[in-house]
Amino acid sequence: MLLITAIIKPGAFEEVKDALRAAGVKGMTVSEVSGMGRQGGHVEVYRGAEYPIDLISKVRLEILAEDKEAKGIINVIVKTASTNSIGDGKVWTTPVHDVVRVRTGESGEAAI
Amino acid sequence: MLLITAIIKPGAFEEVKDALRAAGVKGMTVSEVSGMGRQGGHVEVYRGAEYPIDLISKVRLEILAEDKEAKGIINVIVKTASTNSIGDGKVWTTPVHDVVRVRTGESGEAAI
Amino acid sequence: MLLITAIIKPGAFEEVKDALRAAGVKGMTVSEVSGMGRQGGHVEVYRGAEYPIDLISKVRLEILAEDKEAKGIINVIVKTASTNSIGDGKVWTTPVHDVVRVRTGESGEAAI
């Protein structure tokens, strides 16, 4: 079992969500985060004064998936979320020990 | 060392928190997230127009625990948060390499 | 590859961010969370009535880093965020399977 974590642009979220669903993903957990990265580091003008831009709104997706499905899911995310511009985000995977469904107590693959 | 991540219904949060404390859990980190899953997918009526429900408010708990305690903690969460209705959530565990307490620099089990 | 997760006090965030950048960290993902721990558990008075304090605002940092850099990054965080007072937070690391950059599809170290 793997946990796929993706950081994407807020504007890409709706399309990614739809694409994932179309690809058979049944569940995920979404949160709003701020990202620092290459995209920041520039300067903006506000009321005539300049200030540096650091943090930019991002959306984080967490998707539990079986090992064999992970690759496909990552591909869908990368394809849909990429606008070819800096700040499109990252996707990473971490190993998962076990999953339990709260409602039933089922665990493992049956829990997803 | 394991990291237990739980997604539960907001309404269950207070009780889970109390139950975990009663079970000896000393710390956790809480965040507000949105969940997509079986619970969504229905349609609601608002001002006479229908629209699909996707994302539903959830609470995410993160609890660092020693390997041997994890099972018990998960049991407490599952027992307390289950209302036997769809959307009660998931709990999963991931391996943790190391933990450090910022205040003291202690690491490993001493840091929790 | 490792994922470093740090929970720190909001007041320490700006300095940690600057210190990390100075230490060569190019990116991270930031979110606002609430923490339960030793710091809570006291009682406050509001409008003449007492109530227990549980959850306290914290900032969570997530930093993907190569294994060899992780130690240094953790040191920077611990050094900068520590105020020697309870609630300064935790830092932990979890193994990462793989990372992909959404924009280019690059993976592994090249993606960070």
Added chain:
Amino acid sequence: MAINTGDTAWMLVSTALVLLMTPGLALFYGGQVRARSALNMIMMSFVSMGVVGVIWVIYGYSMTFGKDLGSGLLGDPTEFIGLSALLSEDALFGGIPTILFAAFQAMFAVITVALISGAVADRMKFGAWVLFAGIWVTLVYFPIAHWVFDFDGGESDPGGWIANDLAAIDFAGGTAVHINAGVAALALVLVLGKRVGFGSKPFKPHNLTMVMLGAALLWFGWFGFNAGSAVGSNYLASVTFFNTIVATGAGMLAWLLVEKIRDGHSTTLGAASGIVAGLVAITPACSSVTPVGAMLVGAISSILSAYAIGLKYKFGYDDSLDVVGVHLVSGLAGSLLVGVFASSAAPAGVDGLLYGGGTDQLIKQAIACAAVIGYCFIVTFLLGKILDKTIGIRVKREEEIAGVDLVYHAESAYELGGVFKGGR
């Protein structure tokens, strides 16, 4: 007597100001509850603008200002049905059109009902509230308003017993509005029961900037309430206006001071509460005290309320937003302090205890308060019980935890993130 355009201008404005108090109250209350029931809280006030407004046209004005049915207890409900009878250039109340006086008084009925809602936050069925509002205003408010506000020599002579026979001084509604709402709140929450978590959770306000905005709109609108009760733009209006400024400021300072001394810090909610306590207290008293007297009335009442809001924990009634602690206590304090601080230098021309007037006025004030408290409590409690036994007034436990906004209105107050969350 002819229409006086100056008086009419002021009463048009005053009526608009008192109307604004109800949304002001909605924000004041709405900001104090948790985010998950903010809309429901706001809706309780707004819906009373509709329900009470419509009833007022049909029979409410008549019950309040219609010809007395005997002993100053009630006006004839049928006398002005539909209010068409007021549609005439010649229908004047003092220097203003009677229809304008009817509009002004309608706003008092609306806000009195809305005031009660703060006590039942988070846990009352919305439909039950709507029904309660309509019945309560009929059975409790209209009669009491007749007692207090219908002066002999009005369009339907004779009027109510408190205004005329007893001659208690209640310039703008300390008894009919604030004590009344406070007692009704107490009776209703005794039927309704406590919120899940009462006593153990803090229930801190979810939006204190909104609370302060609400308090500000209340203060602003209250000038219409108090100075508008002069029914003209004259010396009396000017004095009551001035007193409404300084009693309120003193009330705010007093509450902040209590907090600073007792808790170690002064809160924003304390400032808002002190403002309202000051306003409530000066409502009955604004015509009968000097500016210095007004400051004392505001400060003393505010201090009493600042301590009284803790009683709910002691006695175990869940008066969520302190309607009892603020409106009943400061309403009572203000009404009784008339008997103490009234000075014949003020427009009402009466001397209270402190100015050598003896206990005469104080006793009158006490009788008026007691009558309102007794009648209101009994009728409201019975009404609450009957509604609870028939349609049920309390939401289910799960609904309360999930939040009444989603359950009863299918809405969340805020969707601030980029990610839309729906459903329940």
Added chain:
Amino acid sequence: MAINTGDTAWMLVSTALVLLMTPGLALFYGGQVRARSALNMIMMSFVSMGVVGVIWVIYGYSMTFGKDLGSGLLGDPTEFIGLSALLSEDALFGGIPTILFAAFQAMFAVITVALISGAVADRMKFGAWVLFAGIWVTLVYFPIAHWVFDFDGGESDPGGWIANDLAAIDFAGGTAVHINAGVAALALVLVLGKRVGFGSKPFKPHNLTMVMLGAALLWFGWFGFNAGSAVGSNYLASVTFFNTIVATGAGMLAWLLVEKIRDGHSTTLGAASGIVAGLVAITPACSSVTPVGAMLVGAISSILSAYAIGLKYKFGYDDSLDVVGVHLVSGLAGSLLVGVFASSAAPAGVDGLLYGGGTDQLIKQAIACAAVIGYCFIVTFLLGKILDKTIGIRVKREEEIAGVDLVYHAESAYELGGVFKGGR
């Protein structure tokens, strides 16, 4: 005739009240859009206070109230350029200084333009909106306001054709303001096209407490709008004031009832919408109906609007915040219902269909409505098309998704967390 200080006092207040309506509208609209375009929505209203205000001084007042250029169609744009001609103690309009009347009427022009903006939420270029506002008020509003509001016997005799020749009853602007804005909204969105996601995403309001505050300020300000149109603090003002209370309350209740029956729950946005629908409907009718008539006008129009807002999904025009469904539909309903519910007991002294007055007044009302609809739609649609072909009026798709606040104003409405997020 000399200045009447009472009338002047009321008109000073009324003007301030109508000014407040535009920020009220800004909040009412701003709360309904998503957080990412809330500021832009608010800015559209605010900027019209500047643009229209300045134009009003230069030639707007003249086009509306200048000497008629013939057939009651337009005032002479050059007559009062700069308005210095109104600077004289002797320049009176009835009992008030003419410059005050000019101030009052300026506010009507401002809000009419602002009303349109609700339809174009999220997707119109800010610069294009500013330009549109200035041209539209010139080509559409000033002429129509001249038709409706410039009565013979005003400072520049003769006046507009609807007010004088046709003698339709539009007390405070059902045609010139609400139908006008509603039709312009429809024409403009037909040019502009739909929001990304229209029909599939819910677009729920991001801040309903702000919507309710906006609705409250609108209601409060509307007393200036309606009762201020009496241009004096008199019997007429008092009746229109009263009717503005009860029609609105009834409108709110009616909308809530429709929702309860149709959807199973009453919403906060429904309450706000019903309030506005009631206010819109009673605007033309408030001088000609009894209080009971006012409640019926408010309730019927609100029910019509509650159903009409669904039409945009059926016909596929994206009227984002229901300017068409509320302002056009309730404006039309209110204007036509004058012909039905008008009662000679009310100040206008006209009997409608129901009171035995026949269809006479109804036909006049229909003609006035038709004229405004036809003229406004054609000119607005052409104006929209020309602007779109030249400077372009729609933002880019990416800009719309990212949110116009960041793109056009470099701001986010809220930075509530401890972690500051900037950039785009």
Added chain:
Amino acid sequence: MAINTGDTAWMLVSTALVLLMTPGLALFYGGQVRARSALNMIMMSFVSMGVVGVIWVIYGYSMTFGKDLGSGLLGDPTEFIGLSALLSEDALFGGIPTILFAAFQAMFAVITVALISGAVADRMKFGAWVLFAGIWVTLVYFPIAHWVFDFDGGESDPGGWIANDLAAIDFAGGTAVHINAGVAALALVLVLGKRVGFGSKPFKPHNLTMVMLGAALLWFGWFGFNAGSAVGSNYLASVTFFNTIVATGAGMLAWLLVEKIRDGHSTTLGAASGIVAGLVAITPACSSVTPVGAMLVGAISSILSAYAIGLKYKFGYDDSLDVVGVHLVSGLAGSLLVGVFASSAAPAGVDGLLYGGGTDQLIKQAIACAAVIGYCFIVTFLLGKILDKTIGIRVKREEEIAGVDLVYHAESAYELGGVFKGGR
């Protein structure tokens, strides 16, 4: 002279409007700071309603409008202690009760103090602020208000030197209110020092919808401020009212234009700032310019302020919310431009430089400004220094970073999530 009910109606309303400005300012300021100090910012304004209100009753009114102690510098502080002397039907100021005039002027003192607080956002001890407010209003505001607002022929003849001897034109308080507050802000922040992060962090507003609401309430209330300064509902009030509309609109547009040209985008905060700049500038000038002149005064001052707010980065004083840049600069601009744009067509009947009146009036204006700037700066700076050396006026660094709301008021402005966060 007898009471005039029309004048009285307008002054009752004006007083309520000016009262509302202070909460309006609280929101305008509160929205501009970070979420962690929003409540403290709001509290600074509210508390001045209490502190200044109480002092006003005791000796403030006397110091301002009491019999001059000599040379037009100060009123006798003991003359009207407690204000009971104003409690008489016969105590009239022009056509209104004197107690009402006292109420109106009290509101000016309150808001002037509150205006200063915007400069010290995030970092001043709350207790120190309360103390500062009470002392500053006594040492600085009352004397200067006496100079400017106490005209000979008022109840205590003779009055202040600027109003009477110099005869500078400051219709509603460009010097006594805005320049005064702006200079005090500058002096106080020089003592207080910069916020942690000043110059490197953006400190963007945490809630711009609240800023806009605040700006709207300020504009609305300012009609009472300016047109209320006519102390009657007359031609003068009407002209000043009109000018307050158009100068403000022009001020807003001018600021937006500066931003568009300089920064590439027009901001919401820019609109709000332009509104306030326009309002400030027209305050001294509204009685002496034509509508076109008003637009120019508003626009020019707003442009100056739009550039002036950048000076704090250049000179390194941390005027957090631009009290200096907006109130001092536009107050100065408006006061001086009276000497340029005054036209004898306007009610004040004076011609400025542009209308052939020479530099006479301009010089008078400059003297008045210089006197206020000099006196205010010296006394405020000394007062700040003394307070800092004794009780200390600055919060600790950790408190500032944690946020003064939690530390000083034990509250957070918002608890929007389902998960309650408390503590510090």
